[in-house]
Amino acid sequence: MDAYAAVLTTDDELLDRLLTTLAAVGLEPRVLSDPGAVRAVWREATAVVIGGDKAERLAALGLPRRADVFVAGEDRDSDELCRWSVPLGAAVAALPSADSWFAAALADATGRRTGAGRLLAVVGAVGGVGSSTCAAALAVTAAADGLRTVLIDGDLRGGGLDLLLGAEQLDGWRWPQLAHATGHVGDLSGQLPYVDGIDLLTGVRGGQPTAPIEIGAEQLATVLRSTTRSHDLTIVDLPRWLSPDVLEAARRAELTLLVVRADLRGLAAAREVAAWLPSAGTQVLLRGRRVAGMSPDLVEESLGLPVVACLADEGSARLSAERGEPPGRLRRSHLGRACRQILGQLPVRQLPVRQGRS
Template identity: 30%
Template sequence: MTHDRPLVVVNDETLVDEILRLAAAVGCTVQRAPDLVAARPHWARAPLVLIDEQTLGGELPARPGILLVTKGPPALETWQRVFEAGVEKVVSLPDGEPVLVSTLADIAEGPGMPGGLVVGVVGGRGGAGASVLAAAIGLVACRQGDALLIDCDPLGGGVDLLLGAEGSEGLRWPGILVGGGRISLPRLAEALPALRHRGGRLPFVSCAREGDGPSGKAIASVVEAGRRAGHTVICDLPRHLGPEAEVVLERADLAVLVVPAEVRACAAARRVAAKMAERTGRIGLVVRGPAPGGLCPEHAAQAVGAPLLTSMAPERQLDRALESGQFEPRPRGPLDKAARLVLAEARAGLQMSQAAVEERV
């Protein structure tokens, strides 16, 4: 229906082109009117009205949600007319482009969907199995609802290779032009590869074997888009915890640290846990077997200094499956059980946080 689309009453063709470009970038379809007379049938019912300074000079019918778009900062006399006309917001391009993108994206996507969840997974040492656990969590999550797996480690070899989906068509990080700011997940998801799994579908954003890895701003944009869309977003994070990992930890409902049941691995993981704690207080430890020296999970958690989520026995034939590109954790096997527990813990923590906010309100 036309009244569900923003109404553009702009005469400056340069501004019109910019508005249409930004609207297309977030999947927002607009309707245009050449003047206020032609706009009258849609004026009251459109979710947003965009005008320029020429339109501002006319008689604007009163309504909320009028946005003035200008080229450069408005003149003083323009501000005076803004207040008189009841304009709600002024956006000056190009500096105000992020504001306009965010406003249009809000309309395109509608209100945020409930259920959005962010889980970050970090290895306590190299080869700890963080990528494998992140992928397993993604597979469980996609069977339970909408999910998105994000590869944040450009030196990890690519999560598409781990999933056995390196031949799947779709963009990897080097081809995703996201510099930061608001993006639309439905638009992005159309370009992403996805893995079909037991009736579910897991779209993923993978690093490539060549090219640049993602920036922290790009990762933050994709994570936020997934959460707004109500997805469970699982992020495979690098151990060095640079900006790419920090933006996820700051947003994570649960940050999972994976450590083998080995004394030296726990010593390394303790330093990683301390760095994680600088960005989030929601850390849980997964201890992975075997334990060559008999180190029990509880003692490993004490050594690392992080609360124990669960321990995980070795997954039979996992290495062979990964080498052959057939990553398929056994139903009710160690990986599947650990992934289910991590998701349950993350959701329980999110519910407790939301309840605490509601009590304060």
């Protein structure tokens, strides 16, 4: 089937601008005026572009989550467009200021249809719940299963995923080299530190002091577009504060894993975070000392999200961490089994084998 974009708007001026952009990237438009007609093309369209004039009516349909959805309008309507971003699972294209980004995103969508990797986002509901350990363990498990895996540290104020994997001394690009990335970047394989079958993107460690690096939503989206084209599985470890880059990654992810501490305070904190995450693609990993005493049914009822796995604290995991062993390497451990259970929720299609690395 030829690539095409479903365009939903009755705003003639906006439609003219959208058609010009689509022509520039070689994407055939299929213009629709009735939100109900979008349902028939929702899954098959290469991209879906929703005019701000139709956003509310389309959101009311409750269509399932998908990638490459955009809500578009004029710059002066930016606040209104942003209001529909989460309900629609859509990136905001306020025009003309976002013209170049929008064109790049549409061009990227045409390339992703032939072999898109999956994106899994991990976010902790509270500090210290072990979300970074879970993200690293998921990457170790996926790589051991033969998937081309990249692990991205989106929480540069945390302890660092490179430490968890013993990669802090390895050569390769870190976030400072990509802090100004926009539009398109090529395949990052071969540029990033590589350990145990995992490409790794983290912050800087050691050396001379540098100014703090803040990852912007556009920079993170640029990197994620690259890695989901080149890798079978991208795992991004996100901070629990809900900045635009966190919401952008959660919006793009096929699965967002919310790591919840198994006690009442952890559950209360999770409710605050879950309210901002897209419910269609978010599942819960329940972990902690008291996990056996907290019913998954209670958690699901409280959060309105399914519990994908329960993970009790285990002494062997702490001992392994103290010895510098990557988490998740012991496949029969509670953590290893939980990772396989989580990855089972995210069917991954392996991309063609890349030359140069096995």
